[in-house]
Amino acid sequence: MDSAFDQELEALLAEIAAEMQDTQHWTGRARLDRRVIEALRRVPRHVFVPDDLRGSAYANHPLPIGHGQTISQPYVVALMTDLVRPRADDVVLEIGTGSGYQAAVLACLAKRVYTMEIVAELAELARERLHRLGHDNIEVAVGDGHFGWPAHAPYDAIVVTAATPAIPPALLDQLKPGGRLVIPVGPPCSDQELRLVAKDALGMIVERGVLPVVFVPLVGGPA
Numbered sequence: 001m002d003s004a005f006d007q008e009l010e011a012l013l014a015e016i017a018a019e020m021q022d023t024q025h026w027t028g029r030a031r032l033d034r035r036v037i038e039a040l041r042r043v044p045r046h047v048f049v050p051d052d053l054r055g056s057a058y059a060n061h062p063l064p065i066g067h068g069q070t071i072s073q074p075y076v077v078a079l080m081t082d083l084v085r086p087r088a089d090d091v092v093l094e095i096g097t098g099s100g101y102q103a104a105v106l107a108c109l110a111k112r113v114y115t116m117e118i119v120a121e122l123a124e125l126a127r128e129r130l131h132r133l134g135h136d137n138i139e140v141a142v143g144d145g146h147f148g149w150p151a152h153a154p155y156d157a158i159v160v161t162a163a164t165p166a167i168p169p170a171l172l173d174q175l176k177p178g179g180r181l182v183i184p185v186g187p188p189c190s191d192q193e194l195r196l197v198a199k200d201a202l203g204m205i206v207e208r209g210v211l212p213v214v215f216v217p218l219v220g221g222p223a
């Protein structure tokens with residue numbers, strides 16, 4: 001980590017810890033797994049935001065990244081990462097690469113991360129940035145995440161970072177038995193709920209609401 005940002009990062013981690021406490025009645029999690037905190041320490045968030053916003057990179061709110069898209073609020077990235085409990089041997093799918101930040105955090109914890117982005121320019125920027133930072137266990141593809149990435153399925157964990165009125169069936173199909181999926185569900189820009197979905201060993205789906213959230217919409221989908 002670039003030392004100029006060390007203090008800001010530690011202040012951000014303290015804010016995230018406080019927000020975890022404040023929201024535990026919703027999320028059921030009072031604190032982050034220590035490994036998630038370490039992953040947040042390892043990924044230089046200022047590299048994932050536009051140059052003119054670097055001064056705000058460690059503020060606990062979303063920031064614009066171009067094309068009308070945002071890099072999610074750090075607390076939300078931390079919570080989503082924590083909820084899917086990525087383990088060292090896991091293969092993870094992310095839908096909505098955006099800046100690549102969430103993918104980088106996941107890649108610190110899992111064996112491999114596949115991430116899909118529908119805006120080709122964002123995918124290209126993220127790919128270059130992740131390569132520059134040495135994340136050689138992340139693959140970025142341009143495509144519509146509604147259909148998942150069948151070639152590498154099934155996934156131990158799936159993280160969707162754009163909101164949809166209903167969970168795309170292909171993503172449920174591509175989740176491994178015992179796997180976890182986290183996704184914001186709801187209409188564009190309001191009344192969305194972060195949901196945690198678990199598939200048990202027999203393939204049964206159990207779902208629970210975690211937190212009210214606001215994400216950009218998952219666009220595309222079946223015609």
Ligand code: SAH
Nearest residue numbers: 071096098099101102117118145161218219
């Ligand atoms: N995870 C990102 C933030 C994502 S913002 C980060 O860490 O920076 C949501 C992203 O989802 C946007 O970049 C948007 O272009 C993308 N997106 C929207 N619909 C999509 C779809 N159907 N498939 C893949 N990506 C999509």
